[in-house]
Amino acid sequence: MKEFAQLKKNLKNDFRGLKKIKIALLGDTATQFLNQAIRGIGFDHGFDLEILEADFNQIERQVYDPTSELYEFEPEFVILFQSSHKLLGKYNKLKVEEQSSLSFNEMESISSIYIILSEKLKAKVIFLNYSEINDSIFGNFANKTESSFLFQLRKLNFNLMEFASNHPNFYICDLSSIQNQIGKENLFHPSVYINTEMVLSINSLPYVASKILDIINAINGKIKKCVILDLDNTTWGGIIGDDGVENIQIGSLGIGKAFTEFQYWVKKLKNRGIIVAVCSKNTESVAKVPFENHPDMVLRLDDISVFIANWENKADNIRQIQSILNIGFDSMVFLDDNPFERNIVRENIPSICVPELPEDPAEYLEYLYTLNLFETNSFSKEDNERTKLYQIEAQRATVQKKFTNEGDFLKSLNMLSLVESFNKFNTPRVAQLSQRSNQFNLRTVRYNESDIELLCTSKEHATFAFTLEDKFGDNGLICVIILEKRDNQELFIDTWFMSCRVLKRGMENFVLNTIVNFANENNYKKIIGEYIPSSKNEMVENHYLNLGFNQKESFWELAIDKYKSRENEIKIK
Amino acid sequence: MERFEITQKINTIFVDVLDNEDIVITENTIANDVEEWDSLTHIQLVVAIEKYFKIRFTSKEIQSWNDVSEMITCIQEKGI
Numbered sequence: 001m002k003e004f005a006q007l008k009k010n011l012k013n014d015f016r017g018l019k020k021i022k023i024a025l026l027g028d029t030a031t032q033f034l035n036q037a038i039r040g041i042g043f044d045h046g047f048d049l050e051i052l053e054a055d056f057n058q059i060e061r062q063v064y065d066p067t068s069e070l071y072e073f074e075p076e077f078v079i080l081f082q083s084s085h086k087l088l089g090k091y092n093k094l095k096v097e098e099q100s101s102l103s104f105n106e107m108e109s110i111s112s113i114y115i116i117l118s119e120k121l122k123a124k125v126i127f128l129n130y131s132e133i134n135d136s137i138f139g140n141f142a143n144k145t146e147s148s149f150l151f152q153l154r155k156l157n158f159n160l161m162e163f164a165s166n167h168p169n170f171y172i173c174d175l176s177s178i179q180n181q182i183g184k185e186n187l188f189h190p191s192v193y194i195n196t197e198m199v200l201s202i203n204s205l206p207y208v209a210s211k212i213l214d215i216i217n218a219i220n221g222k223i224k225k226c227v228i229l230d231l232d233n234t235t236w237g238g239i240i241g242d243d244g245v246e247n248i249q250i251g252s253l254g255i256g257k258a259f260t261e262f263q264y265w266v267k268k269l270k271n272r273g274i275i276v277a278v279c280s281k282n283t284e285s286v287a288k289v290p291f292e293n294h295p296d297m298v299l300r301l302d303d304i305s306v307f308i309a310n311w312e313n314k315a316d317n318i319r320q321i322q323s324i325l326n327i328g329f330d331s332m333v334f335l336d337d338n339p340f341e342r343n344i345v346r347e348n349i350p351s352i353c354v355p356e357l358p359e360d361p362a363e364y365l366e367y368l369y370t371l372n373l374f375e376t377n378s379f380s381k382e383d384n385e386r387t388k389l390y391q392i393e394a395q396r397a398t399v400q401k402k403f404t405n406e407g408d409f410l411k412s413l414n415m416l417s418l419v420e421s422f423n424k425f426n427t428p429r430v431a432q433l434s435q436r437s438n439q440f441n442l443r444t445v446r447y448n449e450s451d452i453e454l455l456c457t458s459k460e461h462a463t464f465a466f467t468l469e470d471k472f473g474d475n476g477l478i479c480v481i482i483l484e485k486r487d488n489q490e491l492f493i494d495t496w497f498m499s500c501r502v503l504k505r506g507m508e509n510f511v512l513n514t515i516v517n518f519a520n521e522n523n524y525k526k527i528i529g530e531y532i533p534s535s536k537n538e539m540v541e542n543h544y545l546n547l548g549f550n551q552k553e554s555f556w557e558l559a560i561d562k563y564k565s566r567e568n569e570i571k572i573k
Numbered sequence: 574m575e576r577f578e579i580t581q582k583i584n585t586i587f588v589d590v591l592d593n594e595d596i597v598i599t600e601n602t603i604a605n606d607v608e609e610w611d612s613l614t615h616i617q618l619v620v621a622i623e624k625y626f627k628i629r630f631t632s633k634e635i636q637s638w639n640d641v642s643e644m645i646t647c648i649q650e651k652g653i
Contacts, residue, residue: 009592032613191631192619201620
């Protein structure tokens with residue numbers, strides 16, 4: 001973690017060309033340093049964060065005054081930082097009989113701030129929860145006393161979690177867990193607080209700024225999707241080729257416990273939708289033995305989407321994993337105990353994340369917890385089925401080899417697609433795909449759940465969500481189209497993104513046929529497309545050209561009357 | 574530690590925190606002499622000096638110094 005002084009030096013760097021994001025920072029204490037830390041760390045993440053910092057203690061004025069700087073500024077994010085010290089100050093002034101309602105009243109006021117903000121702005125709110133202060137009035141008994149400050153503070157933190165789970169645009173930056181990690185003596189510097197009204201110590205600022213950036217990154221689609229594991233001394237203790245399956249260390253005894261707990265962690269990630277791959281210098285059959293036969297292994301072969309064990313260079317093997325999964329290197333994490341292998345991978349694939357695992361396996365987990373590698377901004381039921389999807393993809397790749405003619409292969413898949421408008425059932429997945437699709441995404445406009453809900457009922461838009469299944473399995477919802485209806489009998493393709501899992505299946509043709517059918521039925525004459533380049537979507541640069549659109553300045557046009565239905569092997573479900 | 578030595582160490586901290594290689598401080602230096610030294614960066618300087626010498630200033634001390642020499646006296650009083 002960089003120190004605050006280093007982040008501050010970043011402010012002198014050249015921010016030109018970085019992605020601009022507008023952020024409003026509203027706090028009830030002095031936030032100048034936090035502001036600098038956030039902008040500084042933003043630079044390291046490739047963002048030019050333009051931060052509006054309200055004078056301190058102006059949260060209510062900024063929110064309730066419709067003419068405030070906040071609304072003029074139109075931020076994409078509003079960071080709300082109400083400190084535990086101010087909360088304690090409020091509590092101190094309460095009459096004894098009012099103390100038990102502190103958390104309720106605070107939650108009311110936070111929720112009313114959020115409602116006003118979401119009515120007036122299209123912004124996401126990041127709320128820093130409360131770091132714990134135990135005023136030691138009741139001692140341990142505070143836990144049995146609803147009117148104690150500790151009871152009220154913890155209750156409020158819990159209420160915030162409940163509130164966040166019901167409001168898609170309300171995010172929580174977990175300040176309380178930062179205090180857990182670095183300790184209160186590091187989070188809070190009493191003499192600085194007394195002199196300046198700043199409640200975060202200078203040493204803690206990078207941790208807090210980094211946690212805020214984690215949320216902003218996730219919302220901007222910068223998330224980790226895959227963890228690649230080395231085996232010997234990473235997944236289990238010892239070397240399978242030398243020690244044999246009976247002698248590797250795993251299970252409840254001694255150092256084996258560290259590896260078992262590590263495997264449970266990976267298993268939980270897998271259940272959350274993170275793809276697990278293996279990249280090991282081993283003979284494949286030998287490396288698979290523990291997964292098949294060792295009674296104490298937590299991870300089994302069906303948890304692993306891609307299993308590569310050979311004696312080739314690990315960087316090349318990881319490139320192969322990347323080509324099978326079709327996700328960016330920057331969404332992959334490589335865990336290996338061997339510094340030499342880590343360096344080879346880092347040097348050859350700079351964008352991949354390679355944590356510097358501690359030497360002692362006992363410390364792996366605690367270290368990995370602090371990195372917060374797997375921040376996300378959505379979680380849906382399909383996430384825990386992803387492993388299966390990628391395993392099926394590997395099977396498909398094997399079958400494809402048997403067909404020399406691609407058309408025959410596609411025909412043999414018996415593909416079916418369900419086409420629906422957005423509805424309350426597919427909304428979470430549509431929103432998730434909107435955050436996650438980077439490569440096959442024509443305009444990279446991100447929509448979250450509440451945006452999608454609005455589109456469900458919009459009269460100015462037509463929406464389509466496509467699933468794709470075949471004889472090997474169901475890919476689920478994999479493509480989304482949002483059309484904007486324009487007056488002059490034109491349809492504008494506001495959004496077209498697709499999961500890279502279903503590339504080269506003729507899905508593009510099927511989707512375009514669907515759009516054209518809709519246009520025909522509703523008397524539209526023209527379809528307009530646009531490609532907005534991002535750092536990741538070069539893949540679809542010629543998308544509209546390939547589909548027969550004609551370029552007109554920076555847009556692409558397709559005339560409906562001359563359109564011939566495009567060939568594909570997908571049937572409507 | 575000799576006062577001159579402490580001044581040297583503090584000078585390094587000033588250069589680093591205020592990110593300006595040209596800063597030269599003496600015992601007589603006051604905040605107005607150094608462009609970047611304001612109430613906000615003062616806190617950064619205090620925290621950096623605390624960290625370097627592994628000491629803690631009281632909240633009263635932080636506000637009390639009129640020039641660098643008083644700061645140094647305060648550091649010396651903490652056994653440095």
